[in-house]
Amino acid sequence: KNQVEQSPQSLIILEGKNCTLQCNYTVSPFSNLRWYKQDTGRGPVSLTIMTFSENTKSNGRYTATLDADTKQSSLHITASQLSDSASYICVVTTPQKTGANNLFFGTGTRLTVIP
């Protein structure tokens, strides 16, 4: 069964600290993995996308890693800011099949950054 699991469910950190969010998936076959940031009541915004051959991708203070062998990804946030408070969603994509859904969303990690 194609599943995407994220941990922790929620996380509270002090402003300025670093944190790492985890994503484990059983989706197969694999095309790519994305991390999205979703502010409360807003639509998700793409942070990074990685294909099978990429194992690190950075976007400012966000660095995503991918281990396609163990089917694990992480999102590392450096020097957290209050505006980083949001849900972070891992999305895994399978190759396109006509008429089939090929996106699998994780349950998300709710990050709260406190001053």
Next chain:
Amino acid sequence: DTEVTQTPKHLVMGMTNKKSLKCEQHMGHRAMYWYKQKAKKPPELMFVYSYEKLSINESVPSRFSPECPNSSLLNLHLHALQPEDSALYLCASSQDGLVGDTQYFGPGTRLTVL
């Protein structure tokens, strides 16, 4: 313009009402999506339109009826909804729905069914 807009932002409706949610993008994207998101849950795909044709319907009840009048617009017509349909409805678009596409999401419509 890298924005997907959705109207209205909030909608409260009774179970006998008929209403519509609207989504618009001007990025030249040819794939558009409707998702439903309950609190603290990931978005669930409802419909996908590719080149203005419905390509995916994830077994959504007929009280939800999508419409794609042109490549920039996507509507979701609502009729005889149930209280459990209350959720955030997200619209997204992508270049042409292929695997490498990034989906750009709108801000969502917060729907409450009384």
